[in-house]
Amino acid sequence: MGNKTKQKLLESALDIFAEEGFKSATVQQIVGRAGANVSAINYHFGNKANFYAEAVVHHIKKTLPNASLESKSENSPEEQLRTFISQRITIFTKKKPPRFIEKIMIQEMANPGPVMDKMVEHVIRPSFKRLSEIMTNLLPEDCSEAEVRRHCFSVVGQCNFYLHSQPILSRLSPDMELDEEEAAQLVEHITSVCLAAVKAEHDKRL
Amino acid sequence: MGNKTKQKLLESALDIFAEEGFKSATVQQIVGRAGANVSAINYHFGNKANFYAEAVVHHIKKTLPNASLESKSENSPEEQLRTFISQRITIFTKKKPPRFIEKIMIQEMANPGPVMDKMVEHVIRPSFKRLSEIMTNLLPEDCSEAEVRRHCFSVVGQCNFYLHSQPILSRLSPDMELDEEEAAQLVEHITSVCLAAVKAEHDKRL
Amino acid sequence: MGNKTKQKLLESALDIFAEEGFKSATVQQIVGRAGANVSAINYHFGNKANFYAEAVVHHIKKTLPNASLESKSENSPEEQLRTFISQRITIFTKKKPPRFIEKIMIQEMANPGPVMDKMVEHVIRPSFKRLSEIMTNLLPEDCSEAEVRRHCFSVVGQCNFYLHSQPILSRLSPDMELDEEEAAQLVEHITSVCLAAVKAEHDKRL
Amino acid sequence: MGNKTKQKLLESALDIFAEEGFKSATVQQIVGRAGANVSAINYHFGNKANFYAEAVVHHIKKTLPNASLESKSENSPEEQLRTFISQRITIFTKKKPPRFIEKIMIQEMANPGPVMDKMVEHVIRPSFKRLSEIMTNLLPEDCSEAEVRRHCFSVVGQCNFYLHSQPILSRLSPDMELDEEEAAQLVEHITSVCLAAVKAEHDKRL
DNA sequence: AATGAATGAGCCTTCATTCAT
DNA sequence: GATGAATGAAGGCTCATTCAT
Numbered sequence: 019m020g021n022k023t024k025q026k027l028l029e030s031a032l033d034i035f036a037e038e039g040f041k042s043a044t045v046q047q048i049v050g051r052a053g054a055n056v057s058a059i060n061y062h063f064g065n066k067a068n069f070y071a072e073a074v075v076h077h078i079k080k081t082l083p084n085a086s087l088e089s090k091s092e093n094s095p096e097e098q099l100r101t102f103i104s105q106r107i108t109i110f111t112k113k114k115p116p117r118f119i120e121k122i123m124i125q126e127m128a129n130p131g132p133v134m135d136k137m138v139e140h141v142i143r144p145s146f147k148r149l150s151e152i153m154t155n156l157l158p159e160d161c162s163e164a165e166v167r168r169h170c171f172s173v174v175g176q177c178n179f180y181l182h183s184q185p186i187l188s189r190l191s192p193d194m195e196l197d198e199e200e201a202a203q204l205v206e207h208i209t210s211v212c213l214a215a216v217k218a219e220h221d222k223r224l
Numbered sequence: 225m226g227n228k229t230k231q232k233l234l235e236s237a238l239d240i241f242a243e244e245g246f247k248s249a250t251v252q253q254i255v256g257r258a259g260a261n262v263s264a265i266n267y268h269f270g271n272k273a274n275f276y277a278e279a280v281v282h283h284i285k286k287t288l289p290n291a292s293l294e295s296k297s298e299n300s301p302e303e304q305l306r307t308f309i310s311q312r313i314t315i316f317t318k319k320k321p322p323r324f325i326e327k328i329m330i331q332e333m334a335n336p337g338p339v340m341d342k343m344v345e346h347v348i349r350p351s352f353k354r355l356s357e358i359m360t361n362l363l364p365e366d367c368s369e370a371e372v373r374r375h376c377f378s379v380v381g382q383c384n385f386y387l388h389s390q391p392i393l394s395r396l397s398p399d400m401e402l403d404e405e406e407a408a409q410l411v412e413h414i415t416s417v418c419l420a421a422v423k424a425e426h427d428k429r430l
Numbered sequence: 431m432g433n434k435t436k437q438k439l440l441e442s443a444l445d446i447f448a449e450e451g452f453k454s455a456t457v458q459q460i461v462g463r464a465g466a467n468v469s470a471i472n473y474h475f476g477n478k479a480n481f482y483a484e485a486v487v488h489h490i491k492k493t494l495p496n497a498s499l500e501s502k503s504e505n506s507p508e509e510q511l512r513t514f515i516s517q518r519i520t521i522f523t524k525k526k527p528p529r530f531i532e533k534i535m536i537q538e539m540a541n542p543g544p545v546m547d548k549m550v551e552h553v554i555r556p557s558f559k560r561l562s563e564i565m566t567n568l569l570p571e572d573c574s575e576a577e578v579r580r581h582c583f584s585v586v587g588q589c590n591f592y593l594h595s596q597p598i599l600s601r602l603s604p605d606m607e608l609d610e611e612e613a614a615q616l617v618e619h620i621t622s623v624c625l626a627a628v629k630a631e632h633d634k635r636l
Numbered sequence: 637m638g639n640k641t642k643q644k645l646l647e648s649a650l651d652i653f654a655e656e657g658f659k660s661a662t663v664q665q666i667v668g669r670a671g672a673n674v675s676a677i678n679y680h681f682g683n684k685a686n687f688y689a690e691a692v693v694h695h696i697k698k699t700l701p702n703a704s705l706e707s708k709s710e711n712s713p714e715e716q717l718r719t720f721i722s723q724r725i726t727i728f729t730k731k732k733p734p735r736f737i738e739k740i741m742i743q744e745m746a747n748p749g750p751v752m753d754k755m756v757e758h759v760i761r762p763s764f765k766r767l768s769e770i771m772t773n774l775l776p777e778d779c780s781e782a783e784v785r786r787h788c789f790s791v792v793g794q795c796n797f798y799l800h801s802q803p804i805l806s807r808l809s810p811d812m813e814l815d816e817e818e819a820a821q822l823v824e825h826i827t828s829v830c831l832a833a834v835k836a837e838h839d840k841r842l
Numbered sequence: 843a844a845t846g847a848a849t850g851a852g853c854c855t856t857c858a859t860t861c862a863t
Numbered sequence: 864g865a866t867g868a869a870t871g872a873a874g875g876c877t878c879a880t881t882c883a884t
Contacts, residue, residue, distance in 0.1 A: 023865080039334060041248045044857065055866045060859060062865095123392075128245060128334040130391040138395040146396060167397065168413045172382050175389075179381030182388060185336040186329075189344040190352060191373070207374045214424035215417040229848070250874065261849050266876060268847090435844080451746060453660045456878060467845045472880060474844095535804075540657060540746040542803040550807040558808060576818075579809065580825045584794050587801075591793030594800060597748040598741075601756040602764060603785070619786045623833040630832035641869070662853065673870050678855060680868090 024062045026052045031073040036121035039129060040070050067132075074133050077118060078140050095155040099173075100209045102149055106177035107208070110184070111201040117181075124182055149173060156216045158223050169215065176208045230268045232258040237279040242327035246276050246337060273338075280339050283324060284346050301361040305379075306415045308355055312383035313414070316390070317407040323387075330388055355379060362422045364429055375421065382414045436474045438464045443485040448533035451541065452482050479544075486545050489530060490552050507567040511585075512621045514561055518589035519620070522596070523613040529593075536594055561585060568628045570635055581627065588620045642680045644670040649691040654739035658688050658749060685750075692751050695736060696758050713773040717791075718827045720767055724795035725826070728802070729819040735799075742800055767791060774834045776841055787833065794826045 030052040034043045045059050045066055052058075063069035093101070109117055119141065126134040149170050157166055180187070180196070187194065194200070236257045240249045251265050251272055258264075269275035299307070316323055325347065332340040355376050363372055386393070386402070393400065400406070442464040446455045457471050457478055464470075475481035505513070521529060531553065538546040561582050569578055592599070592608070599606065606612070648670045652661045663677050663684055670676075681687035711719070728735055737759065744752040767788050775784055798805070798814070805812065812818070 021864095039245070041245075042335070045859090046857070056858085057860080057866060057868095066858065124334045127388060127391055128330045129248070134391055135395060138392060142392060142396055164400075164409075165413075167400070168410065169417075171385055172414065172417050175382040175385030176378050177381075178385060178389070179377055182333060183381075183384070185333050185340055186344060186348060189341060190348060194373075203370075204374065207371075208378065210424060211375075211378050211417065211421040214420040218416060218420035218423075227847080251876095252874080262875085263849060263877085264847090267849090272875065433843095451657070453657075454747070457880090458878070468879085469845060469847095469881080478879065536742075536746045539800060539803055540742045541660070546803055547807060550804060554804060554808055576812075576821075577825075579812070580822065581829075583797055584826065584829050587794040587797030588790050589793075590801070591789055591796060594745060595793075595796070597745055597752055598756060598760060601753060602760060606785075615782075616786065619783075620790065622836060623787075623790050623829065626832040626836035627829040630828060630835075639868080663855095664853080674854085675856085675870060676868085679870090684854065 021062075023052070023054050023058055027054060027058060027062065027069070028073050028076045031069070032077045032118040032122070033116070035070060035073065036116075036118045036125070039125040040067070040131065040133070041129070045069075071133050071136065074119075074122060075136055075140065078137070081119070082140065095152055096209075096213060098152045099156065099212060100205065102152060103173065103177060103208050103212075104205045106174070107180065107201050107205050110181055111196060111198055120181055127182070146170065146174070153216075156213075158220055160223070161219065165219075169212070169219075172215065173208070173212055176211065180204065229258070229260045229264050233260060233264060233268065233275070234279050234282045237275065238283050238324040238328070239322070241276060241279065242322075242324045242331065245331040245335065246273070246339070247335070251275075277339050277342065280325075280328060281342055281346065284343070287325070288346065301358055302415075302419060304358045305362065305418060306411065308358060309379065309383060309414050309418075310411045312380070313386065313407050313411050316387055317402060317404055326387055333388070352376065352380070359422075362419075364426055366429070367425065371425075375418070375425075378421065379414070379418055382417065386410065433474075435464070435466050435470055439466060439470060439474065439481070440485050440488045443481070444489050444530040444534070445528070447482060447485065448528075448530045448537065451537040452479070452543065452545070453541070457481075483545050483548065486531075486534060487548055487552065490549070493531070494552065507564055508621075508625060510564045511568065511624060512617065514564060515585065515589060515620050515624075516617045518586070519592065519613050519617050522593055523608060523610055532593055539594070558582065558586070565628075568625075570632055572635070573631065577631075581624070581631075584627065585620070585624055588623065592616065639680075641670070641672045641676050645672060645676060645680065645687070646691050646694045649687065650695050650736040650740070651734070653688060653691065654734075654736045654743065657743040657747065658685070658751070659747070663687075689751050689754065692737075692740060693754055693758065696755070699737070700758065713770055714827075714831060716770045717774065717830060718823065720770060721791065721795060721826050721830075722823045724792070725798065725819050725823050728799055729814060729816055738799055745800070764788065764792070771834075774831075776838055778841070779837065783837075787830070787837075790833065791826070791830055794829065798822065 027048065031048050034047050034051065037043075038047075046056060049056055049058055059066065059069050063072055109120065119137070122133070123137060123141075126137065150166060153166050153169050153173070154161075157169060233254065237254050240253050240257070243249075244253075251262055255262050255264060265272065265275050269278055315326065325343070328339070329343060329347075332343065356372060359372050359375050359379070360367075363375060439460065443460050446459050446463065449455075450459075458468060461468055461470055471478065471481050475484055521532065531549070534545070535549060535553075538549065562578060565578050565581050565585070566573075569581060645666065649666050652665050652669070655661075656665075663674055667674050667676055677684065677687050681690055727738065737755070740751070741755060741759075744755065768784065771784050771787050771791070772779075775787060
């Protein structure tokens with residue numbers, strides 16, 4: 019199993035695909051960075067599209083485990099919500115591991131392709147399922163499924179905004195810095211917004 | 225002096241740029257749809273990049289007036305917030321005018337370029353300014369600027385989620401239809417979430 | 431005769447043709463500098479090639495008279511030779527009038543076309559005829575026509591070298607400056623070389 | 637690892653570049669003659685400009701050795717000068733090897749580019765150095781460097797005239813044929829002119 | 843008489859893919 | 864198993880010329 023070239027290609031591809039998108043990224047760029055030959059991609063993966071898909075799932079399977087062990091179900095639902103939000107927000111504060119998956123997601127949102135399906139299955143749906151559980155515990159029991167879903171979307175909507183709209187934010191409020199302190203306050207803000215909405219939902223039933 | 229070709233090009237360009245992005249869209253596609261010659265773009269706009277920019281601002285200037293001059297400041301701040309949210313949400317319910325600007329925005333979020341600056345100035349900043357006024361009126365007077373901003377971002381975050389993440393939504397919840405009824409409920413939901421957060425902000429001060 | 435545009439085109443064309451050559455010079459450049467329309471050239475001159483030819487002869491007829499009517503045949507043949515050489519050499523010392531014709535000549539030497547014929551007839555042949563007369567007077571009477579011609583070519587060869595090979599000279603001897611003083615010494619040098627050759631021709635007959 | 641196409645391209649390029657100049661020559665012409673594909677040039681050389689430069693130095697390195705190792709320093713300086721001149725003149729008499737480098741030189745004189753630098757370094761400067769040695773030996777010892785240089789330029793000026801000004805010569809004296817006999821007489825003529833000038837320089841010191 | 847608009851041929855270059863080794 | 868060489872389709876752009884006014 020001396021597939022060193024194949025491994026190297028899978029490792030170095032995400033960077034470029036994340037930055038340029040599937041179509042704009044060129045195989046020459048990628049093999050160049052991997053120190054491999056142009057034909058390597060077609061040899062190992064058949065064609066560019068297939069390679070793209072394989073590279074994404076390879077990266078997901080390698081990095082997802084580290085990110086998902088977030089249960090600690092002994093905590094209160096409120097705390098679980100705060101943790102969930104904190105994990106989303108701190109993704110883009112800690113810059114050390116470049117957020118490939120997130121950038122790929124934006125690229126796929128702009129130009130959806132087969133890879134989007136895989137990302138939804140492997141990344142989004144599990145995360146959304148976890149959030150659904152938390153919100154179900156928080157909200158009144160007689161909340162309809164649709165209502166729970168809306169609350170979930172409110173959570174991820176607020177979180178993803180800081181993730182996806184950075185190019186807008188940096189132009190709209192150039193002075194705003196997303197350092198650790200701001201991130202902490204953000205987590206508190208979003209959490210309290212969502213809990214206030216939950217509370218309102220309970221009050222409504224009185 | 226009809227400049228008929230130039231006009232036709234400006235009209236038919238947004239469609240393709242919105243769908244494919246600046247780089248992937250080809251001038252041949254665009255001129256083909258406009259029934260014009262490839263050189264027409266270089267003649268009228270110098271090059272592809274400039275044409276892209278001009279097409280976007282052309283479209284903004286043509287469609288923006290219809291969308292923005294609805295304030296009705298005599299209403300209560302709560303009603304103004306509901307109206308603001310409703311305008312954002314109903315953008316993608318009424319399908320008649322294809323949401324070019326919104327798609328362009330996603331494309332630019334994935335691959336920001338000079339056009340992003342123009343969109344922020346012409347579209348985003350005015351809208352955000354209006355929202356800031358509304359939220360300033362709703363929130364306690366001693367709210368810091370940063371706090372107001374976070375509430376604003378919570379509003380647009382929740383709204384934009386349905387706008388930007390449609391490719392995700394359609395895969396995550398294929399049964400969910402974004403018809404007029406769901407949109408109306410969505411507006412109510414987001415409005416009540418935000419107002420609950422505002423109320424919590426007031427309660428905190430007691 | 432309000433052919434102002436036509437005149438302006440003829441005036442401003444040489445500059446660009448001289449610098450770029452016929453093929454590389456574009457009509458857009460030329461009409462741009464003349465403040466005219468692209469179609470002006472085809473309208474007034476039929477096509478680019480014809481315009482090029484007319485521009486060159488226009489310039490020749492306008493500038494040649496000032497340059498050629500200096501014979502002073504009362505002087506000694508030696509002095510006439512010195513004057514001839516001086517005229518050639520000082521062409522490229524006095525920079526005020528940009529040497530369009532000379533540059534056009536180099537362009538045509540690299541890529542000869544119909545214009546070359548006209549330049550030979552209007553510029554080269556008259557000048558060469560004058561030189562032939564001078565040399566015929568200087569050389570022994572029994573010199574063959576071919577011998578006289580070789581002496582003439584020695585004169586113009588030495589002179590033109592400084593005119594045509596400037597790009598080489600500036601790279602070969604970057605420190606060498608072609609100021610007025612060097613030009614004066616150059617005239618003396620070339621004149622004395624040619625007169626020494628003439629003297630040798632006389633001595634040979636003794 | 638034959639790189640046959642690359643070699644073939646290098647071989648067949650000079651012809652067209654020499655005839656048309658860098659800008660006017662098209663890659664399609666060149667690859668057509670080499671029986672190759674258009675992309676071959678970009679694959680092997682990156683771009684047209686680089687290909688041009690590589691083709692020129694390739695040709696220089698292939699042909700220069702044959703031409704330069706002829707010194708025979710045991711001969712008298714007069715004889716060395718005659719040899720030098722003869723080599724320059726016979727370049728364009730022997731038509732068998734088409735004079736690519738010379739034509740390229742004229743093209744670069746008309747439109748100098750980066751290639752000119754390389755030609756000066758590889759071709760001109762060595763040749764000029766050799767001539768400087770010869771002339772230094774011939775001229776009086778107290779001749780200034782500038783004086784020696786002028787004598788050298790007189791030599792190459794006379795020689796190059798027949799090389800560069802052929803399009804003029806063929807129009808000015810259509811009957812003059814540059815056959816071997818005329819070339820021989822030309823070598824004698826130029827040599828005697830230069831030696832007469834040398835002798836005059838010595839006489840002046842008496 | 844003169845011009846802005848429009849065209850089509852051609853150019854260099856890029857790129858994913860295939861071929862031969 | 865892996866690669867350097869080569870290809871063909873396509874892209875953006877330039878330019879002299881023509882068209883319609």
